[in-house]
Amino acid sequence: MKVYLDNAATTAMDDRVIEAMLPFMKSHYGNPSSVHSQGREVRSAIEKARKKVAELLNTTPSEIFFTSGGTEADNTAIVCGIESHGIKHAITSPLEHHAVLHTLEVCEKKGLIKLSILDVNDKGEIDLFQLEELLKANPNSLVSLMHANNEIGNLNDLEKIGTLCKEYEAFFHSDTVQTMGHYTHNLKELPINSLVAGGHKFHGPKGSGFLYVNKDKKIHPFIHGGAQERNMRGGTENVIGIIGITKALELAYEEMESHQQHVGAIKQHFIKSLTEAIPDVQFNGLSAEMDKSLYTVLNVSLPPSEANRGMLLFNLDLEGISASGGSACSSGATVGSHVLRALNHNPERDAVRFSFSRFNTIEEVDYTISKLKELYTIEV
Numbered sequence: 001m002k003v004y005l006d007n008a009a010t011t012a013m014d015d016r017v018i019e020a021m022l023p024f025m026k027s028h029y030g031n032p033s034s035v036h037s038q039g040r041e042v043r044s045a046i047e048k049a050r051k052k053v054a055e056l057l058n059t060t061p062s063e064i065f066f067t068s069g070g071t072e073a074d075n076t077a078i079v080c081g082i083e084s085h086g087i088k089h090a091i092t093s094p095l096e097h098h099a100v101l102h103t104l105e106v107c108e109k110k111g112l113i114k115l116s117i118l119d120v121n122d123k124g125e126i127d128l129f130q131l132e133e134l135l136k137a138n139p140n141s142l143v144s145l146m147h148a149n150n151e152i153g154n155l156n157d158l159e160k161i162g163t164l165c166k167e168y169e170a171f172f173h174s175d176t177v178q179t180m181g182h183y184t185h186n187l188k189e190l191p192i193n194s195l196v197a198g199g200h201k202f203h204g205p206k207g208s209g210f211l212y213v214n215k216d217k218k219i220h221p222f223i224h225g226g227a228q229e230r231n232m233r234g235g236t237e238n239v240i241g242i243i244g245i246t247k248a249l250e251l252a253y254e255e256m257e258s259h260q261q262h263v264g265a266i267k268q269h270f271i272k273s274l275t276e277a278i279p280d281v282q283f284n285g286l287s288a289e290m291d292k293s294l295y296t297v298l299n300v301s302l303p304p305s306e307a308n309r310g311m312l313l314f315n316l317d318l319e320g321i322s323a324s325g326g327s328a329c330s331s332g333a334t335v336g337s338h339v340l341r342a343l344n345h346n347p348e349r350d351a352v353r354f355s356f357s358r359f360n361t362i363e364e365v366d367y368t369i370s371k372l373k374e375l376y377t378i379e380v
Helices: 015-026 037-057 070-084 098-109 128-137 158-167 239-254 256-277 312-318 338-342 362-375
Strands: 064-067 089-092 114-117 142-144 171-174 194-198 209-213 297-302 350-355
Touching: 015 239, 037 064, 037 239, 064 070, 064 239, 070 098, 070 142, 070 171, 070 194, 070 209, 089 098, 089 128, 098 114, 128 158, 158 171, 239 256, 256 297, 256 362, 312 350, 312 362
Parallel strands: 089 114, 089 142, 142 171, 171 194
Antiparallel strands: 064 209, 194 209, 297 350
């Protein structure tokens, strides 16, 4: 049996998304910058896609810019936000995706900003009082805090954070890669300056993404060399990706309630079954608290076991089960998860991230639990 439980890393493409993309691979291949009919046809499709994304997020098309994915969008918002608004101080947390952390660290090394890192407790919760004190002391800061953590699933309250940022005139950016397509984002109401999406996290194509930038906090381009994306991103548009991510987001919004119920039930069943199967199992961050974490992510901490130490992911893979030790973007690194280190996770315990999608079943969960029970040996 093959079981894919690494949906926070990437998801399977929906067949309906592939169908929507196919015409733009076969017949609608004009360059959208060309003035002839074939170019205009494709340009029209891009603008219809932009309008649809804006409609779903309750914002205007002029605030949506298509990118190659979440990483480029994060880099654009942060680097160009800092430069465009003369920002000298930035605030983030130690739990952010490296697309945010590394970008801010590079900006600090270049002398563009002073970087403040918020404290987090052992559950991965940020200190909003500390955030307010830093904002008071540093007007015109950039704040970058993710909506939900990709490893431990913790949800941050964007409304509260955004309200604080607005009060102290800070530029508020959020990496929303893990929540886009899984939760609604009402950008007319949310006090936020920029957020991002990566299509492959909600059954769209890899290499597709978008950036929202509020019209009241405009930024300059990150990639130069052309007038594409309303002069905001040079380079011929990834038409196939734009069509794909838009269709995926449209389907996600149409079916969100049923997906939340289905995937949430799978996660709850996993928690209950695993707790019964393996003594002393723990859950990292807030991932086992359904109302405080992504319904798609569960980060499991298993008791020390010499038989499985450092080999659990490999052993699961041999049984046909795909899971992760943390962010897929860090899987080639020799160091452990920076998120778990920030939580003071016991290195003697194996940590595994299981992440779910609407394509998963209860039967797959039961199979995974049975294999974990077989593989896991409790040392006396």
